[in-house]
Amino acid sequence: MGQKIRQRNATKKENLEKNSGVEKNGLQNVPKRGRASYFKFFFVTAGITLLLQQYGPDVVHRIFFRRNIVPARSDYYILRDIWTDEDIHNLIDYVKDLREFPTTASDLTSVSEHIGEAAPFDEKGQCPFLLVPNQNHSECILPSRIDVAQHFLKYGGRDCLKELYPSLSSRLQGFAGFIFDSLNSSVLDRLFKSQQYKDAATASCGGMTVFDPIQLGIIVLLPGQTVAMHYDVPWYWGATRFNIPQWLLIAMESSGLFENIRVRQSQGVAYLHKWLNHEKDGGGFYFYPKGTGGRAEIVPAEFNTGLVLDGSVLIHGVNTYQPKKLPPIINPSDKNSLVYAGDDFWQLKANDEIIALYKTSDLRISLVWRSRCFESQEMKQKWADYKDKIDVQDVLKVLKDDMKLKGISNVDYLPPLDLALKILDTYVVYPVEKCSIFPWNYCMLSKIVPTSVSGFINSLLTPICA
Numbered sequence: 001m002g003q004k005i006r007q008r009n010a011t012k013k014e015n016l017e018k019n020s021g022v023e024k025n026g027l028q029n030v031p032k033r034g035r036a037s038y039f040k041f042f043f044v045t046a047g048i049t050l051l052l053q054q055y056g057p058d059v060v061h062r063i064f065f066r067r068n069i070v071p072a073r074s075d076y077y078i079l080r081d082i083w084t085d086e087d088i089h090n091l092i093d094y095v096k097d098l099r100e101f102p103t104t105a106s107d108l109t110s111v112s113e114h115i116g117e118a119a120p121f122d123e124k125g126q127c128p129f130l131l132v133p134n135q136n137h138s139e140c141i142l143p144s145r146i147d148v149a150q151h152f153l154k155y156g157g158r159d160c161l162k163e164l165y166p167s168l169s170s171r172l173q174g175f176a177g178f179i180f181d182s183l184n185s186s187v188l189d190r191l192f193k194s195q196q197y198k199d200a201a202t203a204s205c206g207g208m209t210v211f212d213p214i215q216l217g218i219i220v221l222l223p224g225q226t227v228a229m230h231y232d233v234p235w236y237w238g239a240t241r242f243n244i245p246q247w248l249l250i251a252m253e254s255s256g257l258f259e260n261i262r263v264r265q266s267q268g269v270a271y272l273h274k275w276l277n278h279e280k281d282g283g284g285f286y287f288y289p290k291g292t293g294g295r296a297e298i299v300p301a302e303f304n305t306g307l308v309l310d311g312s313v314l315i316h317g318v319n320t321y322q323p324k325k326l327p328p329i330i331n332p333s334d335k336n337s338l339v340y341a342g343d344d345f346w347q348l349k350a351n352d353e354i355i356a357l358y359k360t361s362d363l364r365i366s367l368v369w370r371s372r373c374f375e376s377q378e379m380k381q382k383w384a385d386y387k388d389k390i391d392v393q394d395v396l397k398v399l400k401d402d403m404k405l406k407g408i409s410n411v412d413y414l415p416p417l418d419l420a421l422k423i424l425d426t427y428v429v430y431p432v433e434k435c436s437i438f439p440w441n442y443c444m445l446s447k448i449v450p451t452s453v454s455g456f457i458n459s460l461l462t463p464i465c466a
């Protein structure tokens with residue numbers, strides 16, 4: 001009897017060992033059924049991952065960014081062989097002679113700097129999140145292009161970058177010099193009077209042939225920097241960047257409510273950096289020829305080529321220049337500038353302190369110019385003589401009335417900062433690239449949570465965010 005029980009137990013043990021994969025020699029093998037489950041799990045996971053990679057971003061877009069589809073309203077034209085070698089040499093000297101380039105965040109030209117959102121510096125001399133110092137550094141206001149900055153920080157640009165605020169905002173703060181007068185120069189004349197430019201500008205202006213040069217800008221990017229997607233600032237009879245904050249002008253344009261007073265314009269971009277290898281260094285000019293729902297088209301930042309388009313109705317920007325490099329940290333609350341120091345060297349300065357040094361050949365340099373377009377010399381003269389100004393509050397009233405018609409009823413009670421953000425949210429739409437199933441830049445989380453937990457969130461995010 002006892003022997004039978006021992007035999008039964010031995011058989012049971014053998015069966016158990018067989019099923020569990022433990023063999024007599026003590027080695028543990030994966031059982032056949034377990035191995036099948038493992039393969040099944042692997043293939044299902046791989047399949048789901050592939051499906052998510054392939055279709056996930058598209059599904060996310062269909063769910064969250066459906067309203068982001070705005071058709072394009074303009075065309076573009078490419079210019080080639082614009083200048084001679086001597087012209088380029090003179091233009092580079094011209095750029096160096098300008099000597100000091102502030103960051104694009106300092107591009108404040110309006111006498112009405114804000115709509116009431118101005119706030120004081122904190123005890124450490126820093127501006128509250130989203131705000132930057134005003135022209136004379138007496139208070140903090142929304143950056144003139146908060147529409148651009150907000151979208152870039154939220155989605156990390158076209159590359160869906162997941163980076164913390166210091167790094168991402170440094171990428172955004174390229175350097176710009178704008179000249180609103182003294183546009184007369186024989187080198188520039190060669191461009192503006194060339195037939196290819198005239199043809200392109202006429203086509204871009206819808207057939208208008210009288211141009212009124214507005215502005216010549218020199219945009220300088222450091223390695224790792226970008227020009228985030230944006231609309232150019234529009235011009236209206238009575239409402240310009242000199243009396244209305246730029247972000248509000250963008251909202252006016254995107255709302256379509258001020259079309260009857262809009263002045264058409266054309267933008268040209270040309271590249272001066274002979275040293276830039278556009279295949280290796282990136283920095284291509286991109287735009288959305290089919291509107292925000294279509295794919296971006298990229299034109300390489302090839303030396304001595306250019307583009308003409310109406311950037312106030314066609315979203316455009318610059319891919320990251322030398323994308324594998326991180327730019328130096330540029331604190332927007334500081335007074336930052338890029339200064340030519342002679343001998344082909346440039347100093348990056350923060351509050352007059354040198355924080356980095358560059359050679360001219362490290363920089364991506366482009367010329368950007370804009371002209372208003374008129375159907376006749378009389379209309380051009382009328383613009384020059386026009387003195388009426390639209391008040392910021394009148395613009396806000398038109399937008400608020402329209403927002404109420406759209407069902408946004410609380411606009412009269414919103415604090416100015418919230419009103420500004422609501423206006424941008426309602427009217428200014430930029431595309432979100434399908435480069436990630438999670439296009440939001442989660443690294444900015446610490447900036448939007450209550451300050452009591454922001455430090456903790458930041459410490460969690462720092463190891464995984466650049």
Ligand SMILES: [Fe+2]
Nearest residue numbers: 231232311316
């Ligand atoms: Fe632009």
